[in-house]
Amino acid sequence: MDKPRQSKVIIIGAGPSGSIAGALLRKQGYQVIILERQRFPRFSIGESLLPQCMEFIKEAGMLDAVKGAGFQFKDGAAFAFGDHYTEFDFEDKFTPGIGTTFQVQRGRFDALLADEAARMGVDIHWEMEVKSVDFSGDQACLTVADTDGRIYDYAADFVLDASGFGRILPRLLGLESPSGFPVRQALFGHIEDRIDDPAFDRNKIRITVHPEHKDVWFWLIPFSNGRSSVGVVAERTFYAPGEDYGAQLQALIHQDEGLGRILKNAVFDDKINTLVGYSANVKSLYGQSYALLGNAGEFLDPIFSSGVTIAMKSAMLATAALDRQFRGEPVDWEQDYAQPLKRGVDTFRVFVDAWYDGRFQDVIFHSHQQPEVKAMICSILAGYAWDENNPYVKNARSRLDTLAELCRDDS
Template structure:
């Protein structure tokens, strides 16, 4: 390794949230880390409403203070609306201990804050580098890439972490992709100058609105600190018109949800709407010989509970300590110490997502006679504490939700 021209202890693909966290933690432990990022920051990304659990992992990576100082929109909960009915959760009133507040962020700015802070700590990031091949040699992992001028490079490391998000570099290169268990859904979204004048609207919470006719069609409204908001809708392909302009189609869907349409009646669309199709993803394995998959590079469920960034940061936090041990020559049981713990929380979120789309969780959320203890347990999962097995709705999610489904029906 010492004789290689471009040798590092660890190479990370992707400088997004999970890449910034894992590289920062590894750097703190004295390892040399190279991050290869295809894009240049700032760049647009979705996943803009953080969960309080994510703050724990930012704090562990010494990345929390730059986020606090960046002036992002404070967030303390979530509001769910179905026609005239409304229910809200204050994350400070959850079952699990830990952070009860977080932020709603424009990802272009948020991701750059994290990456810049990681660089200031000593992490080396190369922007505009596309990974083209990965080879597992006897003494090193060889990562081949090209820059934007077409120059080819080879970098070497003892370990490789894929934090490439929806780019899913290693799943594609190593043929690890498998079909998602979720039906194909599409999303239309954009940023608006919201011009909301309703005094009852709480900018400190994400607003989730359900379509008045279709329970599997829902909208998000994520307010930002500068008077703008992210707005989007998730729909099955059968309800989309592929020949229709994205912006017009998004506006049409918004008009069908009366309360949301009235709330955003004065909104100005800042950018044309974008569309993502079939965003749910899965892989055959989360780790292998000298590599690990982090965050969305491994699995993405659904945006309904804003779990994506939290899962990404959890995976980075879990993996960092294990990578350091393996680089130091220790034997690491990745299945029991990474795969199984990570999947516990992912499976909890999956259970909630499945219950959301079959309508049972919606009925639970809007049930009028809530039991406070149960409400606090559900609030914890909505706040991102999907790994807290002291919570019965984590330890035995499916059965518990089925019981609630019967009680609330």
Template sequence: MNHQHFDIAIIGAGPAGAVAASLLNQQGFKVCVLEKQHFPRFVIGESLLPHCMEFIEAAGFLPAVQAEPSFQFKNGAAFTWGSRYTEIDFTDKFTAGHGTTFQVRRALFDDILIKEAQKQGITVRFGDSVSAYNDDTAELTVQPENGEPYVLQTKFVLDASGYGRVLPRLLDLETPSQLPPRAAHFTHIDDNITAPDFDRNKILISTHPKHRDVWFWLIPFADNRCSIGVVGLPERFAGLDDSEHILKTFALQVPMLARILANANWDNEFPFRYITGYSANVKSLYGKHFALLGNAAEFLDPVFSSGVTIAMHSAKLATDVLSKQLRGQNVDWQTEFAEPLMLGVDTFRTYVNGWYDGSFQDVIYAEQRSPDITRMISAILAGYAWDESNPYVAKSERRLAALAEMVGEAVYR
């Protein structure tokens, strides 16, 4: 079997893989990215968080992202429940850093990033899938779409395969998520929105008027298109035939969505899709010669658009540690990668759990919030979930519980 040699192999050419490849290439390492699919290809996760911009900029991708006219400028998040409506401004937040970002078609966004990586001289092989991995030797067995399998010999492997979860499957690392197996049904529509109270610069998150554990995203792009989806436990959607009926039926039960989408065209060339059981976890984030990035390691829930942010943050942490290791320095993947990464993941987990049990919704929909607390919450929703100087990061569960108890009665008045 043919043997090939690279310093580092990266599985997956999505945002985490592209960022990791660029950062390592900047350090002078020879990198090969293996991607089973061909780009552009559809993937969910279209509303970025401002924290992402730091990694996009560091990788040298920012000018190309800013130049794409269909990407919608984003400066915050809006929430609606019944007659209530509130906004979070990401430019007014506790943590320093970017306060704006973009809402993107991921097929185009991911394609732009990996093409920019190729322009930097990084080897990217589309149509190549990993069929086996030996962690003792850091060798990958790779099956091209057309051709004979080959062995890729490396010093280290980063798995950025997202929902493909290549190494967790090959190494039996997967464990059940503690989050219930929810389902998401979604599509793209020609929104034709003219309502003056709809802000295209923000993602709109809607809570179902009756079932508070059912919520909707409406993500506007810059060309009269929106991504729209509904998320809930499968039993909430029982009795409805397919994703189209589920999404239309539930969305039109939300007063604001029914009003602003009155002229929307739902029947374009974009199909109705669904995913279910997407939450995932693993036994370990790293091994002797590998580390897991982003969704390959753990995915929580789409409610706060944290997936791409966690993926890119994990790429930066891993490449920092790996660069030192390959230069002969002593490193500790547990304290330098796993624990720092999980700080932010666990922060997001607190607010995801709080969203579904209603406590964080009570905070969001409270008619009056302290400006200082709002700025702290804004920082987390903008992706800065690793800033331990923010009390709602450092002691997230206790702080959220206390805050929800304080505002809860006012929400139901």
């Protein structure tokens, strides 16, 4: 029997959290193998990055590569609902730090991060699917299959699951848990946008609320090559069963006058995809010799583009804890990883809940916004959801509830 392929750390998945984690561990001097089921580039959503991501990319040593790749510059977010329109400029945030970012086609972006990780010495094994795991011994053991069905054994001191929506360890170890969110469905794809509206700002993601259903919303994410990502999110029962996804998406877009006008010349030349019931949670973010990163652990909702930010934050926290553990220092994975990660995730959760019940929409579309409060909210929209100097992070729910009440009373 062949000996297992050995590594200090094995990472499952070469997406943003996996590549960032791999690069950080290599900077600390550890041997890393990434097992990736697919071959990059490949299609993925989560295309509108937040400025907080750039801090993590910088720490991983990849910032120059990302800046030089020609991605669409992004400096904020715009929200529209009927005649109401508001913008958040991320440079005007409360929290110190980078205030701009990029809008990226994830196939090319993820491939760039993986290439940078490989350049730093991470060993990426492409088209390798993890079939089973065993954490009962001194080392973690993985059984892996290639695309021809050949089986390989791997062993490592620690495993990081960065498999995203594949959720490898949650499935294999029975860790999955209900998210608590309603079952929502997204229809989305890439288009040749042909936008000629001079008022449209390609440097911002545009979020449009459906004119009649406040819990239904659209995203429009411009890229640097004349194309855009466009999608709609609603509860599953909102859609017409059996009807073509592309036809439904186009019809819904034109139910909103403003969005329909912006995309009046658009060519829907790619397949329209769907994702159902994407919100997910787990019983635990860590266990004996493993931890879950990003979407493998928890995914909230696409409304504030928080997925990649949370994924990269999890990579930062996990690799820092792992470095201390490998150096013989005591590590409490609940105190040092799970709880710090959840603090930011819970901040985003408060704002996601408030978006769908209308409270946050009442806040952002209020006609008399206080600049200092807007700056605090802007920090969260920019991804700085772990900054407890921000009152809307430290006491997110109570602060937002009070603010929503004040906005409603003043309407």
